[in-house]
Amino acid sequence: MPWTRRHLLTIEELSLAEIEQIHATAAAFKQILGRSVKKVPALRGKTIVNLFLEPSTRTRMAFDMAAKRLSADVISVDAVSSSTTKGETLRDTAQNIQALQADMIVIRHSAAGSPLYLSRLLDIPVINAGDGAHEHPTQGLLDTFTMKEHLGRLKGRKVVILGDILFSRVARSNIHALTKMGANVTLVGPSTLVPEWFTALGVKVTHDLKSALADAEVVMLLRIQHERQASSHFPSLGEYTSMFGLNKTRAGWLNPKAIIMHPGPINRGVEIDSELADGERSVILEQVTNGIAIRMAVLYLCAGGQPEHVIPAA
Ligand code: CP
DSSP, X not given: OOOOOSOBOOSTTOOHHHHHHHHHHHHHHHHHHTSSSOOOOTTTTOEEEEEEOSOOSHHHHHHHHHHHHTTXXXXXXXXXXXXXXXXXXXXXXXXXXXXXXXXXXEEEESSTTHHHHHHHXXXXXXXXXXXXXXXXXXXXXXXXXXXXXXXXXXXXXXXXEESOOTTOHHHHHHHHHHHHTTOXXXXXXXXXXXOGGGGGGTOEEESOHHHHHTTOSEEEEOOOOGGGOSSOXXXXXXXXXXXXXXXXXXXXXXXXXXXXXXXXXXXXXXXXXXXXXXXXXXXXXXXXXXHHHHHHHHHHHHTTOOGXXXXXXX
């Protein structure tokens, strides 16, 4: 099946076959990243603008590196240094970037739906790097890619997402990817942050941590996203940690081979103890590394590349 999408806006709209195509393309790029010459000419002559109007460390740097590994020219724009601080609208900023002859825009924005809005406004591909509490598709793709590296097929695997689900775009993208891939997803956390209505997405919802973690093969921790919460959803951080923080005792409830994941940034001692974040079951830094190959795959495919044209390993 040829790749036909110009934009990557959500995982919700992707088919299972498209998710697998991105994973296969990323796997080929990951092999190339392991070579002494890590660069391919796939996007030579193209200019990619990373428009990050919300803070980011991992996603922004991984998109930067991915574009450079594909030989594209890359320009990064952030909220502080852009003319949005002088009152320019997102529409005007984006149209000016297109007028400057960018070939693709990667956007992170606090407003859900802003990538969709730009995709309808512009003639160039738009990639969603996180929009409010809506979706973070490349994070969901790199997370499921990392799970597959450790577990193989995800069909029938028990995956637990623990923490602030309500305000998490990472949770939504992972839920869409994991349910399409046949995983059994359980969401757990305080009832104020893990409402029952998430069951409509084909997942289990519980507020009982012990039963949720029992025999789980993957646990993904999420931080409390204070920046999206107008008011507190629990009495104090200390109480959250005492009820739902992952510590060594609670990690003992997991399947003995379970992996521990976190999209970052981590709040050590709140949602996860340091000894687990840095322990041998943690794949948190593998997730970060896989983010480069996934973003290379997404940029390459949305620029018109085809999975079978990526040069395989020698
Ligand atoms: N996971 C993630 O989106 O991290 P950043 O906010 O640092 O990009």
